[in-house]
Amino acid sequence: MNAVPPSDGAVPDWERMFTDMFGANADAVIEQLRAAGIDPASLPGDAGPMNPQMLQAALRQVQQFLATDSPQGLNTNAARDIARQVAASAGPDPVVSDAERRGVVGAFQAAELWLDAATSLPPASVTHAAWSRAEWVEATIATWNALTAPVAEAVTEALVRVLSEEMDGVDGLTPFGDLNVPGLADGVISPDVFLRRLGAMVFGMQVGQATGELATEVFGTTDVGVPLVEGTRVALVVTNVEAFARDLDIDAREVRQFLALREAAAARLFNGAPWLRAHIIALIDEYARGVQIDSETLESTVREINPTDPEELRRVMSSGIFAVAKSPEQQATLLRLETALALVEGWVDAVSAQAALPHLPSIIALREMIRRRRAAGGPAEQTFATLVGLELRPRRAREATALWELLSAKRGVEGRDEVWSHPDFMPVAADLDAPQDFIVRRDDSVSGALANFDAELEALLSGDLGLGPDGESTDPSDQ
Incomplete structure (x- = not known):
């Protein structure tokens, strides 16, 4: 609330202090105070006469705002x-x-x-x-x-x-x-x-x-x-x-x-x-x-x-x-x-x-x-x-809980937790609707990866790595 100005038309103490401190720019700085949410006329409040230290602290706050x-x-x-x-x-x-x-x-x-x-x-x-x-x-x-x-x-x-x-x-x-x-x-x-x-x-x-x-x-x-x-x-x-x-x-x-x-x-x-x-x-x-x-x-x-x-x-x-x-x-x-x-x-x-x-x-x-x-x-x-413009709320948390509980029941604690090993392994939104399909798809992906690994290991052990007699690749795509 704004303070009531003196009825005798005298310039308030706080306004005189602004003029002393800021000279010709006093009116502009008063506007900056008000723009920063501070009513300079109400700074004394109900505590009595103007406190210069209080005003100077407020001014320092505004100066800091303007300088930041x-x-x-x-x-x-x-x-x-x-x-x-x-x-x-x-x-x-x-x-x-x-x-x-x-x-x-x-x-x-x-x-x-x-x-x-x-x-x-x-x-x-x-x-x-x-x-x-x-x-x-x-x-x-x-x-x-x-x-x-x-x-x-x-x-x-x-x-x-x-x-x-x-x-x-x-x-x-x-x-x-x-x-x-x-x-x-x-x-x-x-x-x-x-x-x-x-x-x-x-x-x-x-x-x-x-x-x-x-x-x-x-x-x-x-x-x-x-x-x-x-x-x-x-x-x-x-x-x-x-x-x-x-x-x-x-x-x-x-x-x-x-x-x-x-x-x-x-x-x-x-x-x-x-x-x-x-x-x-x-x-x-x-x-x-x-x-x-x-x-x-x-x-x-x-x-x-x-x-x-x-x-x-x-x-x-x-x-x-x-x-x-x-x-x-x-x-x-x-x-x-x-x-x-x-x-x-x-x-x-x-x-x-x-x-x-x-x-x-x-x-x-x-x-x-x-x-x-x-x-x-x-x-x-x-x-x-x-x-x-964004709600940080897990809207489908119950469905996600059901997915993790099903995965734990089907594949054990380690099978559930290893899904977090890479973002590519994570369920997508559709998987929350059909967690069983996610488990099947994940099993197929793991099986495929293991089959590829076994084939490459077999090739390594048998010496059939797709290399010619001179050690160069026989794969046409590598030529």
Whole structure:
């Protein structure tokens, strides 16, 4: 809310301070503050007289924003800061205690022992951790920035184009031309660069909002089917695990153990199939780069708002600015991505259930609760769907679970797990409808490969390698 100006017509203290600091550019810098979501007149709030230190801190924040180039189309600092704020505003997020940490690590250690009997994939060399929501944000924000960067570039370019047209008539901004702002490396910033950085900041704020909301919902680092932490860490978010357990009529230690088991199973999968994480991220990137912005919707919406207000720009970006129609290439990529996510979730579901069955009395109820939770999705998932035009949800996870369970029953644990040895061996979307056909086709492929190997080995042992007396090939195609 804007502060009420002095009734006697005197110049407010904050405005005088701006004039002292910025001289002839004071009005322009005030506009930059407002564009960054800061109302300089309301900075004192209800605390009484103007606090110069507070104002200077706000100005430093704006100068940092103006000086931050965002080559990926999003301001990563804004994403991180907003994510931390959103996660903190959701409720208490205490530092993980030593006792809680020991409990989580113990659950992971038990999970590794149980998984040895349920999968042929070896344990991953990882560090087991117990995190607060804030720690989860810090550990995963880089991945979210990378996943959204392709769309951010397209959105920022579209915003710059539309805002450049709309802001031609905005008082206090364009009349100044290049702005001379203290704190910038070269001392000036052009309106075009300002708009580009404004767009990057707004998109970064959107990414931060969604990431912060996710931080209040996730259990670990693999909930969305993509390992959000690159490296050797797996973790549980203690506050979220405890909240989930409170809503169930199941012992909290059993709930924690089951969630640790799922996280450890996913870690084994991505460790045993080192190509998998890069494969999924590449599919997300390929899909995102084909996203089209609905320019008409964007233009008509921007006309109805104040284009220097980041909050209003955020609402525009949350209202659906992506073209509904998808290209054939995008549809094909989306099908491959959804299938990959389903196969990951299906394998984790099947293996963790098999591992838990002898140990957890409530495994059936816990498994069903996770399935329902996954199917329903949450507000954070919907936010990201709006943000990048993509739902990171394994739509056909149940069918994928059935495929892995059938393959395990027919060919054993090793036969099931060796499918992950190469992307060419993976089931495709049609195989989820007919898993038996996939098994038959895979058996035929393996049999054919073995027959070729036997023939080549026989030729080697008999000396009949297709070579003439002088050691040259007798195959006409080699001549």
